[in-house]
Amino acid sequence: MSLFFWLILPTSYTVLFTPSLYLGLQRIEKKWTLPIQDWKRALNHFVILFGNRVTL
Numbered sequence: 001m002s003l004f005f006w007l008i009l010p011t012s013y014t015v016l017f018t019p020s021l022y023l024g025l026q027r028i029e030k031k032w033t034l035p036i037q038d039w040k041r042a043l044n045h046f047v048i049l050f051g052n053r054v055t056l
């Protein structure tokens with residue numbers, strides 16, 4: 001199963017997987033030291049996909 005499937009459809013897997021994914025990302029964020037490559041390009045893509053839900 002893909003990550004998309006687990007995050008979108010409410011199953012017993014999402015109950016276990018989503019909190020651990022969130023906590024893992026929080027831990028990684030604290031250790032992050034390098035700037036994100038191609039962030040401007042990614043941000044432009046997010047604006048196209050999500051419209052005004054993305055704040056610049």
